[in-house]
């Protein structure tokens with residue numbers, strides 16, 4: 001049974017007070033679902049905007065889902081809010097996704113969602129100011145998904161702060177990446193998904209020891225979304241959350257790029273319906289795959 005009913009958060013995407021509206025929406029979700037949701041402030045952005053996490057479920061297996069490392073990719077924040085509301089509605093209806101019982105999986109798995117890693121950046125893009133419409137970085141001009149330390153970092157091609165590609169003076173120089181570092185150290189996630197846009201692609205490699213296990217999981221997610229699974233040259237290179245997480249914890253982690261390719265732009269709102277349909281089941285399907293590795 002696939003009963004679900006909820007109001008999508010997509011209207012926030014046209015809002016010029018985006019991060020504040022997202023945080024209000026998170027408080028609202030909490031208010032109406034106090035029994036199964038808790039929220040935490042995991043840090044403050046450069047402009048001192050709260051970065052919130054949402055915890056759903058009570059299980060020993062911890063799954064992390066984050067969105068909008070990149071400012072112009074805020075459609076992924078909307079997606080994550082809707083994923084949370086969708087899962088809650090299934091839970092309240094005693095529903096299933098395929099043969100997966102939502103009530104049972106929430107006894108085995110705890111989800112931690114951070115829908116908006118980069119509130120300052122998203123606000124710049126969605127403010128409508130033309131100067132910032134293709135901004136990816138945070139308010140310091142640091143590309144947050146190049147600010148994580150790995151043994152095989154991206155080669156620095158951008159040497160000064162700007163709209164994209166600048167990795168920062170040192171790894172974890174930014175409050176937003178430090179917030180995710182501390183959160184990850186606290187929960188020691190068993191798997192993690194970072195949502196990005198665009199290209200309908202899935203990155204899953206980072207020189208991991210157990211490639212077979214992670215390929216199986218990535219394949220499942222590729223089948224579910226119809227997004228292309230990418231195979232990268234070895235050694236895999238990168239300084240993103242996924243790269244750092246795999247290298248340090250040797251647990252499965254994906255970067256999922258939603259939406260058909262849109263170039264140096266934010267994803268148009270009309271792409272959203274398809275994105276949601278392709279990704280609504282992903283948290284549960286991913287968690288179920290993680291469970292099957294134990």
Ligand SMILES: [Zn+2]
Nearest residue numbers: 070073196197
């Ligand atoms: Zn991105």
